[in-house]
Amino acid sequence: MQFTSEQRLDGDIREREFTVGEIPGILWTPGSATTPVPLILLGQPGGMGLRKMYPRLAARARHTVAAGFAAATIELPGSGDRPRSAEAEQARADLHRALQAGEPVDEIVDRLVLPLVEKAVPEWRTTLDALLTLPEIGGQVGFAGGIIAIGIRLAVIEPRISAALLFAGSFVPGSMFDEARQITIPLHVLLQWDDEGNDRQMALNLFDAFGSTEKTLHANMGGHTGIPEFEGDAGNRFFARHLT
Amino acid sequence: MQFTSEQRLDGDIREREFTVGEIPGILWTPGSATTPVPLILLGQPGGMGLRKMYPRLAARARHTVAAGFAAATIELPGSGDRPRSAEAEQARADLHRALQAGEPVDEIVDRLVLPLVEKAVPEWRTTLDALLTLPEIGGQVGFAGGIIAIGIRLAVIEPRISAALLFAGSFVPGSMFDEARQITIPLHVLLQWDDEGNDRQMALNLFDAFGSTEKTLHANMGGHTGIPEFEGDAGNRFFARHLT
Numbered sequence: 001m002q003f004t005s006e007q008r009l010d011g012d013i014r015e016r017e018f019t020v021g022e023i024p025g026i027l028w029t030p031g032s033a034t035t036p037v038p039l040i041l042l043g044q045p046g047g048m049g050l051r052k053m054y055p056r057l058a059a060r061a062r063h064t065v066a067a068g069f070a071a072a073t074i075e076l077p078g079s080g081d082r083p084r085s086a087e088a089e090q091a092r093a094d095l096h097r098a099l100q101a102g103e104p105v106d107e108i109v110d111r112l113v114l115p116l117v118e119k120a121v122p123e124w125r126t127t128l129d130a131l132l133t134l135p136e137i138g139g140q141v142g143f144a145g146g147i148i149a150i151g152i153r154l155a156v157i158e159p160r161i162s163a164a165l166l167f168a169g170s171f172v173p174g175s176m177f178d179e180a181r182q183i184t185i186p187l188h189v190l191l192q193w194d195d196e197g198n199d200r201q202m203a204l205n206l207f208d209a210f211g212s213t214e215k216t217l218h219a220n221m222g223g224h225t226g227i228p229e230f231e232g233d234a235g236n237r238f239f240a241r242h243l244t
Numbered sequence: 245m246q247f248t249s250e251q252r253l254d255g256d257i258r259e260r261e262f263t264v265g266e267i268p269g270i271l272w273t274p275g276s277a278t279t280p281v282p283l284i285l286l287g288q289p290g291g292m293g294l295r296k297m298y299p300r301l302a303a304r305a306r307h308t309v310a311a312g313f314a315a316a317t318i319e320l321p322g323s324g325d326r327p328r329s330a331e332a333e334q335a336r337a338d339l340h341r342a343l344q345a346g347e348p349v350d351e352i353v354d355r356l357v358l359p360l361v362e363k364a365v366p367e368w369r370t371t372l373d374a375l376l377t378l379p380e381i382g383g384q385v386g387f388a389g390g391i392i393a394i395g396i397r398l399a400v401i402e403p404r405i406s407a408a409l410l411f412a413g414s415f416v417p418g419s420m421f422d423e424a425r426q427i428t429i430p431l432h433v434l435l436q437w438d439d440e441g442n443d444r445q446m447a448l449n450l451f452d453a454f455g456s457t458e459k460t461l462h463a464n465m466g467g468h469t470g471i472p473e474f475e476g477d478a479g480n481r482f483f484a485r486h487l488t
Contacts, residue, residue: 193452193461204448207463208437216472217437219451219461228460230485234478241474 036138043145049080280382287389293324
């Protein structure tokens with residue numbers, strides 16, 4: 001793990017860019033913490049890239065660190081400056097076209113999301129290995145955000161993740177519902193009720209499928225990017241209950 | 245309004261039983277507040293009566309008062325020591341039988357719930373008139389609890405109620421979906437996802453119907469009476485955002 005840059009946010013938050021092998025990422029830690037703090041992995045949507053997503057990620061990180069956690073995110077395979085995948089680009093274009101035409105997207109979602117999960121999940125785990133060697137990070141780990149399919153796979157196979165906050169999105173390969181049923185860690189699921197780019201019924205079916213005995217769904221108005229600010233606090237309280 | 249008894253809970257909560265005309269109720273206020281506090285009306289399920297519901301109501305009241313509010317509840321018409329309604333008793337028995345037999349209940353729900361709403365809502369408003377004359381209560385008013393049909397009607401017609409926390413239950417007369425669409429105040433809706441006595445899809449349809457631009461659904465596991473403790477805090481924060 002190599003740190004490639006460092007700056008301070010708001011005086012007391014340490015923001016460091018890093019690479020773990022070919023994986024670039026950003027780590028935010030409380031500048032003044034004297035004991036190790038639990039870590040929240042910030043998932044992000046695919047396709048946009050870290051640079052474009054930076055303002056939203058930094059806002060989430062600020063809020064997370066203010067609540068006493070460290071936060072980290074990584075560039076997904078095929079996003080940002082990382083090598084593109086011709087298959088993924090084709091699938092993304094096909095998805096866009098099919099959605100516009102109102103055609104079924106299941107097969108395209110499989111082509112787009114399953115390979116991404118296969119590549120991204122081991123990268124998250126490698127990054128986690130590296131992050132957990134840092135003296136400023138300790139204790140339990142949470143995952144927060146999208147892509148929900150990546151969160152599902154991590155929640156099932158990564159025993160160091162103790163709780164997950166998932167953004168409900170439509171594009172979950174049907175085959176992953178079986179994995180959803182295997183999840184046992186506490187889940188906190190956010191659903192934007194009137195998100196036109198989202199299949200609400202599928203999101204509700206997915207919530208129903210999760211195997212966890214402690215799972216909470218928070219549905220709000222405000223469209224795809226309109227998650228209310230108070231949900232940031234609710235997410236932090238969820239992690240505080242399970243990681244500290 | 246007449247106070248008929250008074251005691252202290254936990255040292256600092258003043259619990260007073262009262263009557264407003266024929267309506268018995270209980271008021272909980274912070275014993276040490278020096279300025280008027282906002283009021284939360286605690287709705288309760290019908291049929292049980294205040295005495296049987298007292299432990300659960302007192303627990304909710306304690307939590308509400310600890311967050312800086314006053315709390316009040318009243319005996320519903322036909323419950324507790326109040327005169328029974330033969331029609332309501334018949335409808336309740338019919339409902340029980342129909343549910344056991346797996347028969348449709350719409351007509352029975354209309355017979356049971358609509359008259360109750362017609363009687364209970366004016367009683368809540370009369371009680372509110374009386375409570376708002378007390379010097380220890382001031383500012384805005386919230387409604388929290390069941391029966392959801394009573395909460396819906398109050399949210400539509402009582403302008404002094406600024407926010408409502410509703411317990412999603414199945415037994416909402418179909419005709420009240422039109423009223424649900426007229427609600428504009430902020431809503432916080434609790435749904436027990438695996439509540440076998442509840443029609444989940446109807447609860448989701450009702451949430452969808454609410455006209456409010458700010459509405460949040462919190463769905464949890466744990467069966468009908470298993471609302472997690474942390475939802476009490478979430479409810480208080482909802483009211484703090486809108487009543488203070």
